[in-house]
Amino acid sequence: MKKFMVVCLFLHFTLESCYKALPEPKNATLPEITTVGANTFGCLANDLVWQNDGNRKGPYSSTIKNEVFSLFYLYQKKDNAVLRIYGQMTYSNTDQQLSIDIYNKDLLKTGTFPISSASFEDFLKSKKYDFIDTLNPPLVKIIKLDTISKIASGTFEGNIYTKNKLEKMTIKNGRFDVKLK
Numbered sequence: 339m340k341k342f343m344v345v346c347l348f349l350h351f352t353l354e355s356c357y358k359a360l361p362e363p364k365n366a367t368l369p370e371i372t373t374v375g376a377n378t379f380g381c382l383a384n385d386l387v388w389q390n391d392g393n394r395k396g397p398y399s400s401t402i403k404n405e406v407f408s409l410f411y412l413y414q415k416k417d418n419a420v421l422r423i424y425g426q427m428t429y430s431n432t433d434q435q436l437s438i439d440i441y442n443k444d445l446l447k448t449g450t451f452p453i454s455s456a457s458f459e460d461f462l463k464s465k466k467y468d469f470i471d472t473l474n475p476p477l478v479k480i481i482k483l484d485t486i487s488k489i490a491s492g493t494f495e496g497n498i499y500t501k502n503k504l505e506k507m508t509i510k511n512g513r514f515d516v517k518l519k
Contacts, residue, residue: 366387366389367387368380368381368382368387368389368511368513369389369513369515370513371481371491371493371513371515372491372515373481373482373489373491373515374489374491374515375487375488375489375491375515375516375517376515377515377516377517378390378513378514378515378516379423379425379436379513379514379516380512380513380514381436381494381495381509381510381511381512381513382508382509382510382511382512383436383458383507383508383509384507384508385508385510388434388436390425390426390436412445412483412485412490412518415441417443418441418442418443418445419441419442419443419444419445419446420439420440420441420445421438421439421440421445421478421480421490422437422438422439423437423438423490423514423516424436424437424438425437434458434459434460435457435458435459436456436457436458436459437455437456437457438453438455438456438476438478438494439453439454439455439456440452440453440454440478441454442454445480445483446483446485447480447483448480448481448482448483449479449480450477450478450479450480451477451478451479451480452475452476452477452478453470453475453476453477453478453494453496454470454475455468455470456468456470456476456496456498456509457498458498458507458509465500465505466500466501467498467499467500467505467506467507468498468500468501469498469499469500469501469503470496470498470499471497471499474496474497475496476494476495476496476497476498476509477494477495477496478492478493478494478512479492479493479494480492481493482515488517488518488519489515489516489517489518490514490515490516490518491514491515491516492513492514493511493512493513493514494509494512494513494514495509495510495511495512496509497509
């Protein structure tokens with residue numbers, strides 16, 4: 339038992355030493371709204387700046403080999419087109435992810451669409467928001483969708499809730515300008 343405790347302590351301190359604290363940004367801002375495939379993704383999540391620049395920089399990122407930690411793609415599923423935008427918080431010392439899915443047959447053109455599913459997870463706080471009110475869903479406005487250059491750009495906003503709907507995450511001023519995979 340004593341050896342087991344020593345091994346556990348050794349592992350704890352070894353893993354803890356892998357953690358490299360990142361300085362919190364001063365005056366963090368959202369990325370500009372652009373339409374050039376700049377691979378930007380950000381919003382205000384409960385009035386705090388949340389953004390992804392394509393690189394994982396969370397507490398345990400130094401232990402992860404694949405540094406690119408964002409995903410943007412468009413594909414056909416039955417009668418609907420599907421746009422998925424997923425990213426990990428990258429400007430601060432957190433471990434959060436945000437994903438948005440839109441399923442719509444008219445998605446291959448610009449316009450405003452209800453978000454079909456969304457998820458905001460904070461792994462350090464073990465908190466997950468992934469319930470959408472179907473009577474008042476979050477919305478995404480596609481301002482550019484170029485399937486030749488593989489660029490999708492737009493804005494989004496709305497509320498997502500915990501499963502029991504006791505807590506709400508308000509997403510405002512969301513924007514993305516991504517190269518699709």
